Each structure stands twice: as C-alpha cells, then as structure tokens.
Amino acid sequence: MSKVRVHSIAMSIDGFSAGPHQDLDHPLGVGGPALFDWFFPTRTFQRMHGAGDGETGLDDDIAAAGFENVGAWILGRNMFGPVRGPWPDDAWKGWWGDEPPYHVPAFVLTHHPRAPIEMTGGTTFHFVTEGIHVALDRARAAAGGRDVRVGGGMATIRQFLRAQLIDEMHVAIAPVLLGGGESLFHGLDLPALGYACTEHRPGTRAVAHVVIRRR
C-alpha cells in the first residue's frame, strides 16, 4: 500500500523546525543548522553531497530509510527555491545543481505555471498550480505503487497534516533552543487529526527520533 511520508524533519525543544530570520545566507534561519547536527554527519547526507563517506549507525539508518521505496516527491515552492511570484525565466532549477538528490519525479507546489524540467539522474520537476490534493494525485500516479515523500518546507507539511494526508512522519527532536522561526506543530491538534506517536528512539547523537502515524 502506497504511503505518504515525511522524514528527517528536525524540531528544536521549543518547537521550531527552522530558526528566525530565514534568508539566502540563512536558509535554515539563524541557529537552524544546529537542528541537523545529527543529519549532516551521516553517510546518507555526505554521499548525497559528494563530501565523502560519512558516519553509519542509527542516525544514518534513519536518514537512509527516508529515501527507501520513494517513487515521487512533493516540495513546497520555497523549498524548491527563493524565487517568488511568476517565474521570470527558466534559469532557477532548484538548490541542488544538475543532479538533484531525488532521482524520481518531484512535484513543486506553486501558484505560477511552468513547464517541467528534466534534470540529470532521473529527477523531473513538475509544477502544480492546483493545490495539494492534485499534487498528491499526480505524485501517487507517478510513484507507481511506491510511496510519496513530502519534503517540506514546514508550511507544506503543516498543510498536508491539516488535510490528514500524511500517513507517517519522522521527526528528530534536537537539543537546541531557537526562540523563534517556523513552528512545526503549533496550532495543529494532531490527536484530533488522527495522529499518535508510535515510535521513539534515542539517536546516535543527541537527538530523539520520533514517528507519528495516522491511526
């Protein structure tokens, strides 16, 4: 059964998944990179960015599991890039260079139409202007029975949670305080939306891995 999954979202103790004052110099917000102290050293991340072998262990197992059996991705526009409003041209092709780490179709939510972009390594970016339900239908069809991963950002994940469309979501709770930024769960009544925490494991580094699922 094809699932809709979220993985490797990190959250501070005070509930933020990105720090305050996000901009091009601080894509994760001020203090935000500390959320990923568990993720950046993993083999999964290091190999993805061509930076060497990285660490194995539970944190890496969890990071790697996020890529298993994924047949399509859904990305919010801000996760795809910093361009706002209508696309001025076709110059921006994501943050990830010629070969993005997706290797499957990736559906980008936007209010502004744009032709698909085929990248090296199997990733094709499709631009969806009709909202999350249509994006999910298209992603499911493209995934061919495999799972759909909703990559982010937080506004997109919150929209999918509110619509009760996420089946499974992994969050790493990092031992940092951010004080502001993008709140992950504030204002969402997750039990009322059908969610419960079904897994909890301490990570290799100082983090608590939790999984929430729809009952």
Place this chain on the structure above:
Amino acid sequence: MSKVRVHSIAMSIDGFSAGPHQDLDHPLGVGGPALFDWFFPTRTFQRMHGAGDGETGLDDDIAAAGFENVGAWILGRNMFGPVRGPWPDDAWKGWWGDEPPYHVPAFVLTHHPRAPIEMTGGTTFHFVTEGIHVALDRARAAAGGRDVRVGGGMATIRQFLRAQLIDEMHVAIAPVLLGGGESLFHGLDLPALGYACTEHRPGTRAVAHVVIRRR
C-alpha cells in the same frame, strides 16, 4: 551558590505540559498522565506516595536529583489546590494529605492572604501575595543557602522564565501528542532570555531528558 531550579516537568512532542480540559477529575488534563509514564514508576515517586519500592535507573536518578539540596519550594496557587478567589476557610491544605512531599518551607503564590500552615514532616506552606520576586526572596532566605525549586504549574514556571529567574530546568520530552492544553514554551524566546540547552540524555523509558540553563 544557591540556584533556582525546575525539575521533572514533562512536555509532549507538540509542546504541552498538561493536556486539555483540566479539572478535578483530570488534574493533568485529558491525556496528560501519559506525560509521566517515565516518572510514576520511579522509586522516587512510588516511595513518596507510599506505594512500594518502584524502579531504579536513570529516570529515577533524575527524579531523585530534583529533590537534592532543595531548601525551599515555590508553588503556583493552582498547583496548591483547586480553590479560586479568597480563601473561604482553612480547610484546604494542599493535594498531599497531612505530610506533603516537600519537607521544607513552600511558598504559595496567591492574590489572597492567608496564615501559614505547618504540616507534618517539615513542610510549612507560606502564602505570598506580593508576586514572584518577593516569593523568591523569601524562599531564598528560608532555604539557608540551599536551592529553591519552583514546582509549577506551567503559568508559574513561564512567569519565572520570562523574568530570567530560573537557573536550571529539567524537562522530559515524552513521546505523546496532546493536541492542546498548557503550552510550556510557546511565546517565550528562550535564547533571548539567556537560555541554552546544555544536556540531553535518553531516559530509561521512552523519554528524552533535557536540561536548559541560563548562560
């Protein structure tokens, strides 16, 4: 150096330290007791409530540490009891029976004056109507060089954090979702108030113990 400490506060993944719909039947709110699945089985809790030996291990070590070197307590009125408004009489003497688990002076914040109550076992409840700074001054004086523990509830702890009066605070992050209730940190910019997370340890049971301290 005498410190102001908070211990054994539990928080759900979605940021609540008590569940919704608190009342006499649900003093921790609906779903709230699950926050303390790590705490209730400990020897510290079980012996305090005369219920047997309880479990030892890291969770118990942490629960026990919360009582070490404490010379005075500060309690919010709602933690002391359910009575609201002026005290109708002297009948209510706390939730804990004749021998409360404090065994030192405990200062109760209230807007309504009341004479001190001396209980069995060393606890005396003092009622402070002049606010948190006066309560802290009196508690420090009574503690005789030992630490002051701020017991709760959440509104009281938030008030002390906002006034930058807490030196050290232990929080157990529990793998539950509550969906509503008393938010522990929402609206507090803890880094701006001088706080950082300085410790992180997985507990014996499924919980992440974190400590925040004032720099």
